Amino acid sequence: MARDVWRYARTMGLFVAVWLLVSRWADLPLLLPSPAAVGREFTRVALAGEAWAELSVSLGRLAIGYAFALVLGVGGGMLVATVPLLRAAARVPVEVLRPISGIAWIPVTLYALGPGDGVPVFIIFYAAVFPILLNTIAGVEQVDRRLVQAARTLGAGRGLVLRRVVWPAALPVVLTGARIGFGAGWSAIIVAELVGSPSGLGFAIERARQLLQTDAVLAWIAYIGLLGYLVDTGMRWMVRRVSWHAA
């Protein structure tokens, strides 16, 4: 652990040193602000509470969009996987919509909903729902038939079979889908906010660029990276906890 910290420190230290030298030599604060300037802006934003404000807006949207994606993805996935006719009906629409990335929906959604909260939430939902849906279907389909048959032999009704046999067996694959969906939603939110909303992290970056405050741009990027890292770690921790229960 200590060795990792040391390795991290020496690489990033070297990186910052090179950055400092290049920014001094190039002397183009518009294009390459010095690490000091970025660090100053980073702290200012934190202390002024701006960081928290934008962060919470973005996180809130992420939570709502992702919650919808979970409910619809898992619920829809289980429904589709267990009712053969539904699966047939869903196949073409899903295959047509799947390659159209959530980003492509931004103009249409912007037109329908206008700038604000709706656009990022919808884009997050759209980006997250496909991995969740597809993985849920795959997870249910790969459940060993014999388990289901064994439960039926012991007299279990459909509901019980679904809850106690199919669901736990499908869970690992479903969770993988949830993780992928989360990553997709997280990526989507930045661009959705970049172009579609007057608030949030993505917007903060774009505003800083328009004001030509490059040091602020980089500071916000650092925030996004930090948040992304925290979110990813949190996700992995959660997956480990739930898998422990299910295993």
Place this chain on the structure above:
Amino acid sequence: MRREAVARLEPVVVWGAPLALVALWQLAVPGGLLPTPLGVLRGLLELSADGRLLRALLWSSVHILSGFGLAAAIAIPLGALVGGSAAAEGWLRPLVETFRPIAPYAWVPMAILWLGFGSPAVVAIVGYAAFFPIFVNTAEAVRRIPPSLVRAARTLGASRLMIARRVMIPGALPLVFVGLRLGLGAAWIAVIAGELATAMSGTDQSVWNGIGQMMFVFYAYSINLNYLVVGMLGVGAVALVLDAGLRRLEAAVMPWRRPARSNRTG
């Protein structure tokens, strides 16, 4: 329902259900600005006829291939280096792991500041997005080459070059291709995002070439939602074509592998 009945109904439902949805869409939407299936069809014909759709698709493909190629050219050697050398990994990993959580689109404003509002910025974003999956998977691929295979080749007298060509590269290829597939997917999303974002941030229309930018034109300037939907479908179609192309390449380069199932996790 009885299984035979279901089996017979299935082909009907597979195509019938979507068609019913499309018909419903056409009937439910009042005329005017909102997109309708017939409107989209007409838009498709119009945009194809005057070549705008093709031009935009081609430009977006150029963006994505350049960005992807650039990323692969850097990520594969770097990944191989990191996979093979613990020292290299020790130095490079913190840097990569610091930048990886930063979504590619967060760099759009920086890319615009450095490279302007046109194609170079888009290519940069695409390259950044594609880099990480390729890098991570290549490193893992090299790391996973069983040392016993290398040692066996050495025992049989193979030179270093021969080992690299006949043992290491084929051994690493499958996972490298996984990385390439993921990178291509990321690149395609990044292309649309990059084109949209650069268009939305600037006003110089002369550099607007790709589909994302075209879509922005139809959103903000000559508002035409049918054209927008055509753009979206075009995005989907190209994504499928690119993925199929990569799978062909994969089959050609690794003839000993059976074709993998389609990537259902999107």
